[in-house]
Amino acid sequence: MSEHPLPASREASRRAGDDGDSQFRLLRERRFAPFFWTQFLGAMNDNVFKVGFSSLVTFQAARFSGVDPNTAAFLISAIFILPFVLFSATSGQIADKYDKATLTRLVKTFEIAVMLVGGAGFMLHSAPLLYVCTFLMGVHSTVFGPVKYAYLPQHLKSSELVGGNGLVEMGTFVAILVGTIVGGAAAGLAAHGATLLAAACLAFALIGRAVSGFVPKSEAPQPDLRINWNPFSETWRNLALAREDRTVFLSLLGISWLWFVGATFLTSFFNFAKDVLSANPDVVTILLATFSIGIGTGSLLCEKLSKRRVEIGLVPLGSIGISVFAIDLFFASHRIPPAGHLLDVGEFLAVASHWRILADLFLLAMFGGFYSVPLYALIQSRSQPTHRARIIAANNILNSFFMIVSSLMALGLTSLGVGIPGIFLVTALLNVVVAAYIYSLVPEFLLRFLAWLLVHTFYRIRLVNAERIPRRGGAVLVCNHVSFVDAIVIMGESPRPxxxxxxxxxxxxxxxxxxxxxxxAIPIAPAHEDAALLERAYDACGRALEAGELICIFPEGKLTRTGEINQFRRGVSEILLRRAAPVVPMALGGLWGSVFSRDEGGRVPRPIRRGVMSRLTLTVGEPLDPADATPEHLQRVVSALRGVRK
Incomplete structure (x- = not known):
């Protein structure tokens, strides 16, 4: 393929075509498909093993001496998570130092050996061997985790990152679903269940190793890295790396909290089905299938809802939905009378109240997809490539810690006599508290949520040349000032804070x-009101540009009262005297005449309904050299970008 750049028209056409393509096209491309199916098979095999093991010790406890069926599922989860605490720091370094394709193949070879141990445990009904296999599968996932999430930004464009993450999240939970069905069905066969589980786990490991051979080469971002084998000091260093970007670190905490919530629900399903719903193991499969389809649906919808951008405004929406439907799940399930026997799938589905439970699980999981995909994409896009895998490793460390705490909380509440519905309610209420705390620390999430809500509820926005907003480095954004929500609209369409x-x-x-x-935000006042504050504002803008940040100023200094653009003042020139930077002119059209403007006849836009009054346009011009950014020239450029529509 030629390395010469495409002509501008052809390049624009190609980019437009890419933007119109579905994310599913990635499943036809070698840069993504072998990796996707490798991780799919690994996640599926994890769940065939864990669900098979959990089902056997829950419903056939007599065959496993010394195992408590009431706590076995939580113990299996804790053992699987323990390697993430011990080895994630080392795994992150390895993923930054070596080719990810080679590491993927080594991990899949290791999986084959692990499944031989697990197969022996199933055949001998040996709980100790199966616990060892659980730990080793945790090691397998620990090593593969940083490889998996650091691989995506190396092979996907920024516009594909949300879609690629959505596919991976969807694939992971479909794999959980398939693994649950296979593991649960095999474990349900009293005579040959253990043999089938042993054979299935080994077969999936072998297939996964074969598929991994097609994963393309991924250059090591830091091949000269010296590995620190001390897991404690390296864990601390990885967390310090993550803390360098406050938003990234709090995003890691947000993802870890989601794993706390998810682990609480997923590990409760066996006891929830048996003790609350009076249902047999097949109903567990229905619960897990509903949950998996929900989170897969939410993950896939993220690309459409976010317009192929990293849209963190979906994160608060996700957390609200998680709490609402988890609380409703408590009310839907905590007073279900015992059936007197274990219901099969047909009997379970014949009860109307059970459909409310399934709806709550589906919607809770769907909003979990809205929550997780943007956070993963944000971490990948804002982490430095040279230590991205170590940031992912820090994420895995935090995830594992939160999941262990989740297991301990569930065990503690169970010992105090709290039932599974009560555990769901406690988790939902904790989610409200944690979400409020995180959003108070990073209001960027809430502001992006408000922007997303405004644009998707009341308006349809048309972006023109939005790619001209710089993705890196300092710049001054300049725009006409039409309404009280101008800043929200601009912020919602910017790829950066x-x-x-x-x-x-x-x-x-x-x-x-x-x-x-x-x-x-940077407060400013006219010179006649507070000259000192005006100077401090200009100095703050200069420091922000020097730090590589975007600043946005409305040079009119006030909202228009007529819909026409007021005279531009000299604020931009004063900022550029402190620090020279590119100036990006922008123009908003369509907000004049709304209740958000100073138009005396302003109307409230109608939710959902689409029409002429609901259309907004944000047009971005070519960046200007600081020497050309005079107030007069900027006003002419912004007026031309806006056109006749106010």
């Missing part, structure tokens, strides 16, 4: 001032 220059009175408003302070 923006520091807005805003009126000091709004910045210090009683109720929303904390939000503006946390997103590092």
């Amino acid at each position: 923006i520091r807005f220059v805003m009126d000091h009175e709004i910045f210090h408003a009683r109720f929303i001032g904390w939000l503006f302070r946390h997103v590092k």
Whole structure:
């Protein structure tokens, strides 16, 4: 293939075609498909083994001496997670130092050996051997985790990252579903169940190793890295790397919290089915299938809802849905009368109240997809490539810690007599508290949520040349000022955080001032009101540009009262005197005449309904050299970008 760049028209056409393609096209491409099926088979095999083991010790406890069926599922989960705590730091270094395709093949070879141990445990009904296999499968997943999530940004474009992560999340939970069905069905065969489990686990490991041979080469981002084999000091160093970017670190905590919630639900399903729903193991498969399909649906919808961008505004939406439907699950299940016998699938589905439980599980999981996919994509896009795998390793360390705490919490609540529905309720309420805490620390999530809600509920926005907003480095964004929601719209369409220059009175408003302070808005005042504050604002803008940040200023200095663009002031010129940077002109059209503007006849846009009054346009111009960014020239450029539509 030629290395010469495409002509501009052809390149634009190719990019437009890519944007219109479905994320499923990646499943036809070698850069993604072998990797996807390798991780799919690994996740499926994990669950064939764990579900088979959990089902046998829950429903056939007599065949495994010394095993408590009430706590076995939580113990299996804790043992599987333990290697993540011990070896994630080392795994992250290995993934940054070596080719990921080679590591993938080594991991899949190791899986074959592990499944030979597990097969022996099933054949001999040996709980100790099966616990050892559980630990070794945890080692397998620990090593593969940093490889998996660091692989994607090496082989996918930024516009494909959300779709690729969505496919991986969907594939993982479909694999969980298939593994659950296979593991549960095999374990349900009293005579030959253990033999079938042993054969299936080994067969899937062999197939996974064969598929991994097609994973393309992935250059090591830091081949000269010296590995620190001390897991404790390296764990601390990885967490320190993650903390360098506050948003990334809090995103890691957010993902880890989701694993806390997910682990609580998934490990409770066996006892939930048996003790609460009076159902047999086949109903566990229905519960897990519903959960898996829900999170797969949410993961796939993320690309459409986010317009192929890393849209962290979906994260608060996801956390709200998780809590709402988890609380409803408590009310739907905590007073179900015992059936007197274990219901089969047909009997279970014949009860109307059980459909509410399935709906809650599906919607809870779907909102979990909205929550997780943007966070994974955010971490991948904002982490430095040279130590991205170690950031993922830090994520795995935190995930494992949170899942272990989840298991301990469930064990503690169970010992206090709290039933499974009560555990669900406690988890839902904790989710409210944790979500509120994280969003108070990083209001960027909430602001992006407000922007996403505004645009998707009331408006349809048309972006023109949005790729001209720089993805790296400092720049000054300049836009006309039409309404009170201009900043929200611009922020919602930017690939990066923006520091807005805003009126000091709004910045210090009683109720929303904390939000503006946390997103590092820059307060400004006219010289006749507070000359010192004006100078501090210009200096703050200069420091922000020097640090490589985006700042946005509305040079009119006030909202338009007529819909026409007011005269641009010299604020941009004063900022550029402190620090020279590219100036990106932008224009908003379509907000004049809405209730958010100063139009006396302003109307409230109708939710959902699409029409002329619901269309917005954000047009981005070519970046200007600082020397050309005079107030007069900027006003002419912004006016031309806006056109006749106000």
